[in-house]
Amino acid sequence: MTACSKCHAPAITYIRYNGTHLCAEHFFDYVERRVKKDLKKQWKTTGTEIIAVALSGGKDSTTVLHLTHLIFSKRRNITLHAITVDEGIRGYRDHSLPIAKRNCQALGIEHHIVSFKDVVGHTMDEIAARHDDIGECSYCGVFRRRCLNQKSQGLGVDRLITGHNLDDMAQSILMNFTNADLAKLARLGPHTKVQPGFVPRSLPLRTIPEQEVMLYAILHGFEFHNAECPYAVRAARGTFRDVLATLEDVTPGTRHSILKSYDDLREMLLEQYPSMRLNHCRRCHEPTSQQYCKTCLLIQRLEST
Template sequence: MEVGGGLSARRCSYCSSPAIYLRRYSGEYLCRRHFMESVEARVRRALRGKLRGRLRVGLAVSGGKDSLTMAYIMWRLSRRHPETELVGLIVDEGIRGYRDRSIEHARRLLEQLGISYEIGSFEEEFGVTVDELVRELSVRIPCSYCGVLRRRMLEMLGRRLGVKAILTGHNANDLAETVLLNVIQGNIRHLVQELEVGEGYIPHVTPLRYVPEAEVVLYAYLAGIDYFEDSCPYVPYALRREIRDFLNTLENRHPGIVFNVLSAAERMRRERIPTRPCKICGYPTTRETCRSCEMLEEIRRLKRERKRKLTGQRHPVIPGG
């Protein structure tokens, strides 16, 4: 990626304005207007055939660059489609000093755009926070718990607000990372199978799927979006972080690698698997018991174990007593 100063002598590939950005994987030089228009065109492409008719759409907003950029672009596009109603879905996982601060950025932008929103809390809905998982229940890497329960929280908010689709801020890099993560962890079936949309299922849509992370950052800067920049304090422990660094290195050396990974994964999808209601919560799943319910039961087990240990410390057994 090349931005700014080094391009001062270059002109946009589509007009005579000065170029501000070189899209290395395509060779395009873009001015401010054509760069922003091209990003919005990619969002429209990602949404093609996904949102039809008069409907309410949920925007999963965290306060970071991706979700706020997605929300801003959707707001711009919705002005041409008044039949589409946007509503914000915010999840508070309970990461003190991080999520509480990022939520303020999310609320501020949604209020500026006139988009109503609702906040769902892990503590209120599931009786646990991510901080509690790590500090009290000894879960060293909470990312899998957080990801599964966050998705469930979004679905709960979506049902509560009557949305027909949930839009997330995952960009092209995020999705390519997920592909590589599944390969490394041996989850090949996740690459070749696609869930059938059944009753009770709210489809998740990724408007930024064709937008690389670097272009999300530049768009946010040009649009004046005030996003929360800090990373989750638990990210350094995640395998995804290592995959992200690896993918960024490859993309810098070989522009277009991210799109190649995504294209390969999309071509591999062949099998559609049906869903059925979870026997505990009733949410759609491919198994008898959904992953969310399994994790919540595991959390309850960890809490019981911790309580027994604390009780044992307060009432030690005296030998020979």
């Protein structure tokens, strides 16, 4: 059996992009050190803060919930919440909700559920039944952001934590480049500035590859929902996942290089594409750079067809 590169214990994993074998203990340490280091770069906590974790119940958000608890739960001036968005996807989200709830109960974190039906008036299953050309995920992403932001504001949250991993980040960076959407690329997060009306986000797992998040969750015995959304097959993201998997296979470390290039370019992008002056949406009064916010435009689209 191969020994850990840091001690003599048996290795449980091989980190291909840096050539190290790690035992469980050193693997945990490797993940936690990078998460803490990146979080420090993303934002500095100042006194009393309320933090919420966006928790779907999948491996990424469950892991980030446990890591956030590990890092912040002993700090008396920090309050932790978890928010689960119920998109209304039968056979999928109804399976992950009880798992999310059990994880919060085990950690003593207050759990909140916010549904598409309550906030935008339509479930994802109802939206999907319309077979709109723009695809389910175009609605889902915008409505999820609205639900999380609205609930976070209601709870007085200062910082929202999401479970995006390195693979998600690298895919999003490539997708925005390919779509020539550099303004969106500039604002991918983590958010360093607070924009009125929007709760800033931090992404503690952004440097951790998806497989490492999975291994961390399994080795810790976290209960998580391991299924794919039935509407994911239509998502463009799948193509980028395949392309990146091929690139990573040929050149280990590609995902890290893409993220590093993005981080190096980010300041320039933010200068080139500064935040626009925000108005209030004419319909819902939430902040938007247009007359109507994206959520209201999509609701109008649903209600006019």
